[in-house]
Amino acid sequence: MNHTQDPQEIYEKIGQLIWSIFPDNGLEAYFYMQIYKTSTEKVYNWLTENGDKARYGFGDAPYNVYDKIEEQLKVLQQHEIFKKEPWTHCKVTVTDEGKLTINFAYIENENSWPGLYMRGVSELTVEEADEYGIPYEDWVKQQNKKAKA
Structure with missing residues (x-):
């Protein structure tokens, strides 16, 4: 993993990946992830123009894009800027205007x-x-x- 990559570049890649699968009827898209030493979990959903939560149907999801986002988040998690305050959970939000927000949380595996x-x-x-x-x-x-x- 490239620990010296600029975090801003990683954020931009994540934003571009999510934007590439942003739904036509979406107001906001959310990519959630848990990363632990022995397991990872991720989910993607969005808020529609009607205010409903939606997700891709089984087999319809762009798993290859999900995997690329996961890869970028793992690089980010190992980055030097997070050495003092590691995180295990994150939420990436992209709006219909292209605004990107990433929130992080540290939650012990036993408490997840x-x-x-x-x-x-x-x-x-x-x-x-x-x-x-x-x-x-x-x-x-x-x-x-x-x-x-």
Whole structure:
């Protein structure tokens, strides 16, 4: 991985990749990713002009573009600028005007859950945990860890 690549160049590449798959009816597109040593997870969806969330149907998604975005985000995660404050989750937003925003969060692997981005299990209410399919016992375990911290 190229640790010396200018982060701005990486941001621009990510923005261009997302723009290349930006839907015609989209107001904002979102690319979420979790990156851990043993696993990664990513999802792409968008907000339509009607205010609905949408995503590509199974088999219709541009997985090759998703993989290129993932590659760029992995390079970015390993960049020197993130050595002191590493991140494990990110959310990339691109608007219909081409504006790019990237938000980062550090969430320990034990506090993460598939499909839960930018928040840890410990940050959820019991109702939210249920919506994500998180077993009550796992939610309680993370709540107890949070209380001890």
